[in-house]
Amino acid sequence: MACVSVSLAMDAAQALADLTEISSQIESAALFGEDGEVGASTFADEERAQAFVRAARELLDAATGLRSAASPNQVEVATAEGSIFVVRDDGRLIAATTTPEPTVGLVFYDLKSCLRAAAAGEEPASKPKRQPRKKDEDADGS
Amino acid sequence: MVRRLLGLSALLGFALAVASFVRRGAGRRRERVDLYYDDGSMVSLPDGSPESERLLALGRDALRAARA
Numbered sequence: 001m002a003c004v005s006v007s008l009a010m011d012a013a014q015a016l017a018d019l020t021e022i023s024s025q026i027e028s029a030a031l032f033g034e035d036g037e038v039g040a041s042t043f044a045d046e047e048r049a050q051a052f053v054r055a056a057r058e059l060l061d062a063a064t065g066l067r068s069a070a071s072p073n074q075v076e077v078a079t080a081e082g083s084i085f086v087v088r089d090d091g092r093l094i095a096a097t098t099t100p101e102p103t104v105g106l107v108f109y110d111l112k113s114c115l116r117a118a119a120a121g122e123e124p125a126s127k128p129k130r131q132p133r134k135k136d137e138d139a140d141g142s
Numbered sequence: 143m144v145r146r147l148l149g150l151s152a153l154l155g156f157a158l159a160v161a162s163f164v165r166r167g168a169g170r171r172r173e174r175v176d177l178y179y180d181d182g183s184m185v186s187l188p189d190g191s192p193e194s195e196r197l198l199a200l201g202r203d204a205l206r207a208a209r210a
Contacts (some may be wrong), residue, residue, distance in 0.1 A: 075176070
């Protein structure tokens, strides 16, 4: 069981490593769940990652309350010091900070790709493996 | 001579006012909050609105947390 969780964390970490490698605009990022649990992050220490995810969650929660009918699946807050992006997809979230005036479309695309890559790494582990049908039993039954 | 100095200082004052206006405008454009929804719609919160100011403050908090 421990092997599975280490493997999942490695998949998420690998997805983040790929993200920061392909996007020079992204400074830091964290993958987390709806409950705020950090899956992986680019931060050196856990405390900073937790603080960042908490702040990102607060931002998303505040944005959710603005339209009663729907909650946003992507948020961008741009400031003169830099931008913060939060993307939600199928119960998984990613938050990232960028340099000022980033290429918004590209950053969203990269973040969604990272979420999908992390999710693809999780899927085989979360899905129960299908047992191969025994040919002998089929043969006996017929 | 005095008239020339007055004209020059008026021109300088005008130039400074224009520069300040442009800088403030550019700074304002750099600060914005955009929300994207599942149905493909996008809402850009109006500058200076309470919602926008609140989300900008939370965004700054997140940036500080990341860069601390």
